[in-house]
Amino acid sequence: MNPNIVETINVAREVAWLPWAVQYFFLIGLSYGAYLLSLPGIVFRRPGWAGISRLALLGALVCGLAAPVALLADLHQPGRFWHFYAYFTPTSWMSWGAFFIPVYLGGLLTYAWLAFRPDLARHAQGGGKFAGLAGVLAYGGHESRGALKAAALLAFVGAALVALYTGAEVAVVQARPLWNTPLLPLQFFITAFAGAVGLALLFNRFSVRDAAANRRMAGVLAATQVVALAVGALWLALGVSGISPVHAQALAEVGPSANWQLSAAWAVAATVLTLVLAWKWPGSGLLIGLLALHSAWMMRWSIFIGGQEVPKTGAGYYTYSLPLGPEGLMGIVGTAGLWVFLFILITTLLPLDRLAAGNTDKAAA
Numbered sequence: 443m444n445p446n447i448v449e450t451i452n453v454a455r456e457v458a459w460l461p462w463a464v465q466y467f468f469l470i471g472l473s474y475g476a477y478l479l480s481l482p483g484i485v486f487r488r489p490g491w492a493g494i495s496r497l498a499l500l501g502a503l504v505c506g507l508a509a510p511v512a513l514l515a516d517l518h519q520p521g522r523f524w525h526f527y528a529y530f531t532p533t534s535w536m537s538w539g540a541f542f543i544p545v546y547l548g549g550l551l552t553y554a555w556l557a558f559r560p561d562l563a564r565h566a567q568g569g570g571k572f573a574g575l576a577g578v579l580a581y582g583g584h585e586s587r588g589a590l591k592a593a594a595l596l597a598f599v600g601a602a603l604v605a606l607y608t609g610a611e612v613a614v615v616q617a618r619p620l621w622n623t624p625l626l627p628l629q630f631f632i633t634a635f636a637g638a639v640g641l642a643l644l645f646n647r648f649s650v651r652d653a654a655a656n657r658r659m660a661g662v663l664a665a666t667q668v669v670a671l672a673v674g675a676l677w678l679a680l681g682v683s684g685i686s687p688v689h690a691q692a693l694a695e696v697g698p699s700a701n702w703q704l705s706a707a708w709a710v711a712a713t714v715l716t717l718v719l720a721w722k723w724p725g726s727g728l729l730i731g732l733l734a735l736h737s738a739w740m741m742r743w744s745i746f747i748g749g750q751e752v753p754k755t756g757a758g759y760y761t762y763s764l765p766l767g768p769e770g771l772m773g774i775v776g777t778a779g780l781w782v783f784l785f786i787l788i789t790t791l792l793p794l795d796r797l798a799a800g801n802t803d804k805a806a807a
Contacts, residue, residue: 457750457762460769462516465777467608467742469509470543471634472641472735474601476502477550479638479662484557485594494655496557496797497645501638503554504788506547508781513543515773535611542607546600553593559583561792576791605631612745619692620749625677632673633738636666636716640734643727649798653725660724663734667717670737674710695752699759705744712737 476498482488483495514520526540563583565576609627616622643659646652680686681693696702716733719726751760764770 465512473506475635475638501641539607542603549597556590637738640731643731649794656727657724660720664720
């Protein structure tokens with residue numbers, strides 16, 4: 443009797459969420475994380491936080507303005523963005539996000555303008571490049587604490603909503619056990635905030651090099667790495683123990699993959715290295731800042747692109763190769779170029795060294 447022959451056919455599928463999505467989640471995460479870092483010095487006037495918070499607010503502004511461009515590009519047909527408003531779907535987190543983003547950006551822009559008005563006025567009085575434009579934007583340059591706090595509150599509500607929807611719209615995908623976990627939004631938030639601290643560290647390094655601010659931010663960064671490791675350990679424990687079937691299935695899907703094993707080892711090593719350097723050598727601001735940004739990007743790339751390499755049905759893994767065109771490498775380079783352009787534009791009116799210096803008199807009040 444002839445043995446039966448079973449042929450298994452696995453159909454490879456293109457990724458639906460392109461690198462544009464990674465860039466959007468990376469930039470918007472840095473933006474709301476940096477916004478939160480701006481609160482101690484600008485809103486609450488904590489001593490020693492003025493320069494840090496102002497640098498953080500600059501990062502929130504640049505990343506927040508660049509992020510929607512990546513999001514529109516990820517829609518494949520950007521001109522149809524208005525469909526989110528014309529055909530609102532209450533059951534879709536993405537549909538809710540179309541309303542949450544304007545709340546956050548509107549609050550952030552108003553908050554940043556009110557916070558930087560005195561700096562714009564000083565720039566206008568001192569002359570130099572675009573002094574006239576700075577004077578117009580300053581609109582008198584008066585400090586309005588009440589309006590500032592109101593705008594900060596609006597931005598806080600928007601930031602919370604954006605953090606919620608960007609995590610939830612991925613975590614609700616039941617077809618992918620790797621994504622379908624309440625720990626994912628939490629890890630998104632932690633790595634976003636850590637990346638924002640890293641960005642502020644880089645700004646500090648390339649401006650006044652405030653050693654005290656560097657140590658303070660290094661301490662915050664070290665704390666975020668401890669929390670990130672704890673969340674990762676909890677996910678692994680839930681998968682290994684079998685307490686959570688979803689986590690166990692996710693671990694079973696990615697565990698045998700050499701690429702995922704390497705990514706996991708790399709992520710843990712980078713987190714531990716950042717923690718040790720931030721704790722033992724807080725003066726290494728450039729290195730730990732770059733490591734924090736790297737971890738924030740890597741986590742999102744692994745989840746979005748690597749997660750789509752795990753097939754919903756079938757055997758084996760899909761293989762993704764980064765294309766060179768606008769949907770791949772050129773898109774990443776273009777978004778980075780937009781970020782650099784916005785950074786140069788804003789820091790021409792608000793020089794980095796002036797922001798980093800802060801206003802110690804008011805901060806101590």
